[in-house]
Amino acid sequence: DIQMTQSPSSLSASVGDRVTISCRASQYISRYLNWYQQKPGKAPKVLIYAASNLQGGVPSRFSGGGSGTDFTLTISGLQPEDFATYYCQESYDTSYTFGQGTKLEI
Amino acid sequence: EVQLLESGGDSVQPGGSLRLSCAASGFSVSDLGMAWVRQAPGKGLEWVAVISAGGASIYYGDPVKGRFTISRDKSKNMLWLQMNSLRAEDAAIYYCATLLISAGGRWFDSWGQGTLVTVSS
Numbered sequence: 302d303i304q305m306t307q308s309p310s311s312l313s314a315s316v317g318d319r320v321t322i323s324c325r326a327s328q329y330i331s332r333y334l335n336w337y338q339q340k341p342g343k344a345p346k347v348l349i350y351a352a353s354n355l356q357g358g359v360p361s362r363f364s365g366g367g368s369g370t371d372f373t374l375t376i377s378g379l380q381p382e383d384f385a386t387y388y389c390q391e392s393y394d395t396s397y398t399f400g401q402g403t404k405l406e407i
Numbered sequence: 408e409v410q411l412l413e414s415g416g417d418s419v420q421p422g423g424s425l426r427l428s429c430a431a432s433g434f435s436v437s438d439l440g441m442a443w444v445r446q447a448p449g450k451g452l453e454w455v456a457v458i459s460a461g462g463a464s465i466y467y468g469d470p471v472k473g474r475f476t477i478s479r480d481k482s483k484n485m486l487w488l489q490m491n492s493l494r495a496e497d498a499a500i501y502y503c504a505t506l507l508i509s510a511g512g513r514w515f516d517s518w519g520q521g522t523l524v525t526v527s528s
Contacts (some may be wrong), residue, residue, distance in 0.1 A: 302469065335454070335514040342503055344518035345444075345452060351512025386451055393511035395466045397442070397454040 303327055303391050307400035314405060318379045322403045324372045324389035333393040336365055336374045339402075340385045347376065348387075376405075409433040409517040410501050416522030422427045423493050427522055429486040429503030437462070437481040440506030443449075445499035445524075457489065457506060470496070490524070495501055498526045 304327035314320050324334065332352035337345040345355045349365035352372060362377045376383055384407050389400040415427040427443070433447035443455040444446045456477035465477060476489040486503050500523050 304498065332511060335512065337515075339452075343513075344520060346518070347514050347516055350507075350514040351510045354510050356516075373470075377467065388453075390514070393466075396468070397457060397466075397513075397515070399452040399454065402451045 303330065303393065303396055303398050304396075305389055305391055305398050305400040306388075307389055307403050308400065309403060311404045311406065313407070314379055315407065316379050316381055319375065320377075320379060320405065322374045322387055322389075322405075324368045324374070324400050326372075326391055326393075328368055330391045330393035332346045332368045333391055334365075334367065334372045335390045335392060336363075337390065337399075338383075338385045339388065339389045345388065346386075379405075411505070411517060413501060413503050413519040413522040416524045418525040418527060420528050421494060421526055423525060423526075424489070424491045425493065427488040427490065427501055427503075427524070429464055429488075429519060431484045431486065435481065436479045436484050436486055436507070440508065440513075441477075441479060441486045442504045442506050443475075443486075444502045444504055444515065444518075445497075445520075446484060446502070447496070447499040450499075455501070456490065458486075459506075477520060491507055491511035493524075493526045495526050498523075 336349040339345040410432045412430045442457045500521040505517045507516040
């Protein structure tokens with residue numbers, strides 16, 4: 302089974318900051334990597350799919366990169382509404398494993 | 408507009424069964440892959456089951472294999488999750504989601520609001 306490890310598990314930042322969240326797969330997953338944002342009491346929302354493709358309606362301050370086993374989600378110019386929990390997810394083969402999440406706090 | 412509405416969550420005893428429903432609108436459940444994802448209280452996301460658009464491929468997460476069954480009905484435009492032999496660790500909010508495939512990727516696109524399953528004696 303593919304394991305997904307995110308780092309850090311939590312992150313404190315300020316409005317206007319640039320932050321990067323990392324995600325590592327336990328084996329090669331090409332670019333089958335997605336990023337989701339979840340706010341308390343709400344369903345997750347996809348931000349980035351296939352490693353670097355921005356979902357429609359998602360602000361351009363969000364960007365994704367990487368391939369193979371190492372991936373990043375970068376938020377450039379944090380806005381108040383960006384404080385949430387972020388999850389990576391692999392979808393390489395027949396599994397759809399999520400990382401453990403990164404809580405982004407003010 | 409794609410909309411998903413889960414229902415069927417309840418409190419059940421260990422060893423019991425429950426069937427969750429997901430009513431879809433704005434698209435046909437047979438035209439897209441569909442999935443169930445769960446989230447235990449205060450915990451992260453865990454994928455539970457996926458069914459492909461054509462229905463030929465069905466996959467389950469290891470914790471639920473042999474106990475849960477995903478299915479759908481085109482005529483009712485519904486997705487279901489039959490959960491048997493429930494355990495305490497199955498307690499969670501269960502979300503249904505659409506599975507999109509494009510641009511060399513596969514992701515869960517639209518999500519419902521979730522339905523809560525509690526497993527306790």
